[in-house]
Amino acid sequence: MADAIAIYLVNPEQLQTEHPDSVTWCQASGFSGQSGNICLIPDANGKIAKVLVGRPERCDTWTLADLPKSLPAGPYTLADTFSDSNATKLYLGWQLGSYSFDRYKLAKASLLATLQAADNVDVAYAKAATEATYLVRDLVTTPANNMGPEQLEETASNLADRYEAKMKVIAGGDLVIENYPMIYAVGKASTRAPRLIDLRWGSGEGPKITLVGKGVCFDSGGLNIKSATGMRLMKKDMGGAAQVLGLAQMIMAMELPVNLRVLVAAVENSIAGNALRPLDILTSRKGTTIEVGNTDAEGRLVLADALWEASSEDPDLLIDCATLTGAARVALGTELPAFFCNSSQTTQALLSAGLALDDPLWNLPLHTAYRSMLDSSVADINNIASGSYGGAITAALFLQEFIQTDIPWIHMDLMAYNLRSLPGRPEGGDAMGMRALFELIKQRVK
Ligand code: BES
Numbered sequence: 001m002a003d004a005i006a007i008y009l010v011n012p013e014q015l016q017t018e019h020p021d022s023v024t025w026c027q028a029s030g031f032s033g034q035s036g037n038i039c040l041i042p043d044a045n046g047k048i049a050k051v052l053v054g055r056p057e058r059c060d061t062w063t064l065a066d067l068p069k070s071l072p073a074g075p076y077t078l079a080d081t082f083s084d085s086n087a088t089k090l091y092l093g094w095q096l097g098s099y100s101f102d103r104y105k106l107a108k109a110s111l112l113a114t115l116q117a118a119d120n121v122d123v124a125y126a127k128a129a130t131e132a133t134y135l136v137r138d139l140v141t142t143p144a145n146n147m148g149p150e151q152l153e154e155t156a157s158n159l160a161d162r163y164e165a166k167m168k169v170i171a172g173g174d175l176v177i178e179n180y181p182m183i184y185a186v187g188k189a190s191t192r193a194p195r196l197i198d199l200r201w202g203s204g205e206g207p208k209i210t211l212v213g214k215g216v217c218f219d220s221g222g223l224n225i226k227s228a229t230g231m232r233l234m235k236k237d238m239g240g241a242a243q244v245l246g247l248a249q250m251i252m253a254m255e256l257p258v259n260l261r262v263l264v265a266a267v268e269n270s271i272a273g274n275a276l277r278p279l280d281i282l283t284s285r286k287g288t289t290i291e292v293g294n295t296d297a298e299g300r301l302v303l304a305d306a307l308w309e310a311s312s313e314d315p316d317l318l319i320d321c322a323t324l325t326g327a328a329r330v331a332l333g334t335e336l337p338a339f340f341c342n343s344s345q346t347t348q349a350l351l352s353a354g355l356a357l358d359d360p361l362w363n364l365p366l367h368t369a370y371r372s373m374l375d376s377s378v379a380d381i382n383n384i385a386s387g388s389y390g391g392a393i394t395a396a397l398f399l400q401e402f403i404q405t406d407i408p409w410i411h412m413d414l415m416a417y418n419l420r421s422l423p424g425r426p427e428g429g430d431a432m433g434m435r436a437l438f439e440l441i442k443q444r445v446k
């Protein structure tokens with residue numbers, strides 16, 4: 001293998017003082033050490049002697065994330081030393097920036113620049129986070145014709161095989177027999193049978209952590225059909241399921257001492273003669289009746305049954321991830337997931353984890369005064385609010401009805417999709433808040 005080329009992070013001052021021999025070349029190439037810029041420095045034979053990278057004021061996960069695709073292929077190493085956590089972040093960012101989705105391309109991605117891990121990098125963590133993120137990206141970006149409820153099941157089943165987890169699936173008409181009426185009702189109009197995927201892993205020691213994911217493999221809106229623009233991206237409506245599968249993979253790969261349960265409600269929200277209709281009334285798993293004010297608010301319907309089941313086992317922490325509302329995106333934009341939580345201590349811990357890991361998220365309130373907006377004149381609850389404001393909050397309040405009050409619960413409403421490319425985060429499906437959730441769970445078992 002060729003010798004690794006050294007990368008130096010430099011600000012304009014360090015360029016002058018630490019690389020005086022390279023200043024003329026850098027000037028000629030228009031590089032002055034500005035953050036984000038790179039300059040290849042040749043040796044006397046025209047080979048690359050070293051690489052200078054503009055040093056930002058604060059190094060984070062994304063500082064080197066553009067390099068794998070912008071440097072010539074081959075091995076690289078970091079000349080500077082960093083704290084353990086920064087070294088791991090920089091290394092992770094490099095790996096996350098090496099991703100491409102080429103499943104449908106004849107021309108596969110070419111060889112990339114690779115980074116040798118410094119001694120203090122937590123390689124096991126970086127590898128687990130990278131693999132989990134790649135999994136989420138692949139699942140979300142794969143179009144609905146190749147990513148239906150069955151493929152989500154297959155993904156979970158592969159995970160179960162790999163980490164010796166137990167898995168149970170309830171599909172099609174069995175959902176009615178086993179009392180998952182909402183999952184059945186939302187998914188029944190698709191030729192691809194709805195299902196509840198139930199995975200368990202862990203030795204019996206440690207806290208019980210239950211993850212629940214919205215796995216709507218395509219959300220047409222049902223009979224309350226979406227507009228063309230509203231529907232276009234709805235292959236990503238299984239992003240919550242993808243994220244909990246990724247998180248589960250991280251937990252299992254890192255062998256966290258927890259009892260893990262993952263419930264994925266995998267359905268396709270389709271239109272057919274037997275589709276769920278506006279104003280249908282259904283009895284949920286919990287036994288409460290739900291009036292379907294809008295068939296496009298399907299995520300909360302399938303989650304209602306999955307959360308009630310999750311709740312029945314009294315987990316120490318219950319987390320659901322869902323591409324639940326457009327309203328959360330109106331509130332925070334597409335790059336900042338919203339989360340709701342019934343414990344202020346857990347809220348603070350999650351916010352700090354997000355900040356520390358460059359995986360930001362924002363807390364929205366479970367403002368109970370809005371609960372009355374979900375009142376129905378004919379059923380116990382309506383799946384849509386009477387007004388159109390505060391839609392992310394009313395959706396969260398709907399979910400809260402299906403959770404035993406004393407269980408610490410986090411509901412994450414995420415986009416799961418990058419509309420633009422940022423360093424290390426290419427356009428397309430993505431995990432959002434997954435590393436922060438992993439950190440939170442890790443802290444629980446310390
Ligand atoms: N999957 C959508 C929410 C969504 C839309 C997430 C766009 C991210 C981007 C969800 O099933 C939905 O359609 N929600 C409706 C709820 C409404 C009918 C109360 C929405 O947000 O408009």
Ligand code: ZN
Pocket residue numbers: 219221295296297298299
């Ligand atoms: Zn919908």
Ligand code: ZN
Pocket residue numbers: 216219237296298299323324
């Ligand atoms: Zn949806």
